[in-house]
Amino acid sequence: MPDTGEPIITITGLNKTYATPNGSHTVLNNVNLTIREGAIHGIIGLSGAGKSTLVRCINGLEHATAGTIRVLGQSVRDLNPTSLRALRRSIGMVFQQYNLMPSRTVEDNIALPLMRSPLTTSQRRARVAELLELVGLSDHARSYPSQLSGGQQQRVAIARALANRPKILLLDEATSALDPDTTSTILDLVKDLNERLRLTIVVVTHQMDVVQRICTDVAVIDKGTIVEQGDAFSVFCDPQADLTRRFVDNSTGLNRVYELLRERSPLLQTGPGERLIHMRYMDRTVSESLVSTISTRFGLSVNILFASLSIVDGYPLGSIVAKYHGSSERIDEALSFLAGKGVRAVPLTVPAASTDNPNLPADAAATAATGEE
Amino acid sequence: MELIGTLFPHVVAEPDVFVDALVQTLQMFFTAVPFWFVLGLFLGMLLSVTKPGGLLESTPVFELFDKLINVCRSIPFVIMIALLFPVTRLIAGTTIGVDGAIFPLIVGITPFFSRQVESVVNGLNHTLTESAQAMGFSPIEIIWHVYLRESIPGLARVTTITCISFNAQIAVIGAIGAGGLGDYANRYGFERNQLDVTVAAVLALLVFVTIIQTVGSLIGRASQH
Numbered sequence: 155m156p157d158t159g160e161p162i163i164t165i166t167g168l169n170k171t172y173a174t175p176n177g178s179h180t181v182l183n184n185v186n187l188t189i190r191e192g193a194i195h196g197i198i199g200l201s202g203a204g205k206s207t208l209v210r211c212i213n214g215l216e217h218a219t220a221g222t223i224r225v226l227g228q229s230v231r232d233l234n235p236t237s238l239r240a241l242r243r244s245i246g247m248v249f250q251q252y253n254l255m256p257s258r259t260v261e262d263n264i265a266l267p268l269m270r271s272p273l274t275t276s277q278r279r280a281r282v283a284e285l286l287e288l289v290g291l292s293d294h295a296r297s298y299p300s301q302l303s304g305g306q307q308q309r310v311a312i313a314r315a316l317a318n319r320p321k322i323l324l325l326d327e328a329t330s331a332l333d334p335d336t337t338s339t340i341l342d343l344v345k346d347l348n349e350r351l352r353l354t355i356v357v358v359t360h361q362m363d364v365v366q367r368i369c370t371d372v373a374v375i376d377k378g379t380i381v382e383q384g385d386a387f388s389v390f391c392d393p394q395a396d397l398t399r400r401f402v403d404n405s406t407g408l409n410r411v412y413e414l415l416r417e418r419s420p421l422l423q424t425g426p427g428e429r430l431i432h433m434r435y436m437d438r439t440v441s442e443s444l445v446s447t448i449s450t451r452f453g454l455s456v457n458i459l460f461a462s463l464s465i466v467d468g469y470p471l472g473s474i475v476a477k478y479h480g481s482s483e484r485i486d487e488a489l490s491f492l493a494g495k496g497v498r499a500v501p502l503t504v505p506a507a508s509t510d511n512p513n514l515p516a517d518a519a520a521t522a523a524t525g526e527e
Numbered sequence: 528m529e530l531i532g533t534l535f536p537h538v539v540a541e542p543d544v545f546v547d548a549l550v551q552t553l554q555m556f557f558t559a560v561p562f563w564f565v566l567g568l569f570l571g572m573l574l575s576v577t578k579p580g581g582l583l584e585s586t587p588v589f590e591l592f593d594k595l596i597n598v599c600r601s602i603p604f605v606i607m608i609a610l611l612f613p614v615t616r617l618i619a620g621t622t623i624g625v626d627g628a629i630f631p632l633i634v635g636i637t638p639f640f641s642r643q644v645e646s647v648v649n650g651l652n653h654t655l656t657e658s659a660q661a662m663g664f665s666p667i668e669i670i671w672h673v674y675l676r677e678s679i680p681g682l683a684r685v686t687t688i689t690c691i692s693f694n695a696q697i698a699v700i701g702a703i704g705a706g707g708l709g710d711y712a713n714r715y716g717f718e719r720n721q722l723d724v725t726v727a728a729v730l731a732l733l734v735f736v737t738i739i740q741t742v743g744s745l746i747g748r749a750s751q752h
Contacts (some may be wrong), residue, residue, distance in 0.1 A: 155602075213661055215657060215660055215661060235665075239663040239664070239665060240663065241663075242660070242661055242662065242663035243662065243663035245660075245661075247658070247661035247662075249654060249657070249658060251652075251654055253652070253654045253655055253657065253658035255655065255673065255676070255677055256677065256752060257676060257677050257680070257750060257751075257752055258680060266662065266672070267663070268660040269664075269668070269672070270663070298752035299752075300752055301752075314662075324661075
């Protein structure tokens with residue numbers, strides 16, 4: 155369980171609307187969000203949900219229409235341009251497309267935010283060397299961004315964002331343009347920075363894996379509204395909002411099971427005395443061999459058809475679909491026994507007509523599903 | 528040397544005239560370039576940052592300079608020179624010779640160069656602005672450390688193009704009273720029907736343009752990463 159720090163970012167009643175020729179368009183609608191110091195706070199949503207706009211309101215790159223945004227004790231919307239720029243220097247930001255200055259070397263890119271700092275030239279050089287070391291790119295100080303791979307460029311962008319020793323780091327889809335292996339190493343770096351520098355990190359993403367891998371807290375945003383938020387483990391082990399469930403099911407592969415059910419696959423047909431049960435670990439401490447326990451204790455045969463395990467915020471989050479065979483009463487007893495052990499076990503029901511396609515990324519599948527409604 | 532005498536009899540007969548013409552052309556070029564370079568850089572940058580959605584968006588300023596440049600660019604250079612006569616006389620004290628040529632040359636080429644600069648700056652990735660803002664840069668710092676700095680390869684390219692177009696304008700103004708190679712080719716080559724003079728002027732310009740192009744490409748390549 156992450157230790158609970160003081161709120162470092164507090165957003166209340168945030169609204170953002172754009173005037174368009176066809177009337178006003180609402181991007182963010184009454185967003186309330188608190189981010190604790192030292193947290194890695196994920197903001198997950200589909201493309202166009204408003205998550206990038208939300209994160210840009212934190213450092214004032216976007217101007218909110220209504221609401222209050224308090225960051226590091228200052229009210230962002232009330233700052234004059236000079237104070238806002240000062241605040242921005244204590245917030246690092248990393249973008250999807252790295253946004254490095256192409257005509258500057260790696261070290262010059264990293265030194266760029268230090269332009270206004272009181273450091274002497276040699277102190278600056280030392281700071282840049284330290285940052286290069288931190289992101290593991292000491293050998294590339296004199297390279298130009300175009301000579302680096304995407305992952306390396308993103309490391310430079312992270313080093314640059316950290317140059318002024320910010321308290322907060324904003325990552326806007328920072329891994330969305332990277333391949334899975336590179337994403338993994340960048341996420342490890344981010345996690346490491348969070349621990350070593352006690353840096354508060356806000357991660358905007360549409361990738362469920364990113365949130366699972368590193369986030370301590372999460373807010374799910376849909377069409378400009380936060381539909382669910384809390385600590386990452388609780389939100390993902392018992393998702394309430396449809397969108398959250400879609401993200402979770404996509405990431406665990408459960409949507410594939412739904413699909414088989416809808417196709418009436420013989421795999422999942424139940425005979426007399428059989429029931430399909432979906433079990434989810436609800437507790438961070440589940441470690442007993444529950445399946446063998448219930449089969450011996452309640453005289454049931456439990457045939458596991460599907461199982462997946464994700465690690466969320468360092469804790470295992472399991473999802474199992476099994477066919478229970480036995481008397482109806484015994485199955486009910488087994489289910490309440492499991493509930494007492496911190497496992498949510500419910501008969502498997504297929505969500506209403508949805509076209510979730512496991513071959514598509516979460517984003518596309520969920521968009522397709524939304525289109526159906 | 529004898530070969531040159533055979534190929535360019537009229538040039539060799541009066542070498543001073545050729546050399547003077549060359550010097551005048553170079554004088555016009557090197558005197559005017561710094562002016563239109565700075566002015567064009569300023570105006571191009573101004574257009575780019577004041578345009579709708581720009582860093583220092585200002586519709587009145589943008590519209591004013593945008594229209595002004597369009598008007599100037601729609602006037603053919605020969606007519607522009609004539610139109611500017613009173614102002615040129617006021618500024619330079621004369622409308623002929625190298626001195627009288629500098630002002631109209633600057634007015635003639637600046638709008639073209641401004642547009643070129645504007646397109647280079649507009650072509651920079653918009654996301655660079657955003658990341659500079661996120662770093663806490665002020666608009667002036669962004670213009671200086673991001674826009675200008677990152678435009679160098681593009682500016683090298685458009686400056687080369689403009690210098691070469693500028694040579695054409697120098698020849699035009701030369702032929703109507705400023706002197707230089709344009710005047711030389713016109714008066715000696717065309718009016719006296721001395722084709723070798725025209726060829727010599729062309730060759731001199733060819734060498735000059737080649738040098739400009741080479742220098743421009745070198746700067747462009749050195750600044751492009």
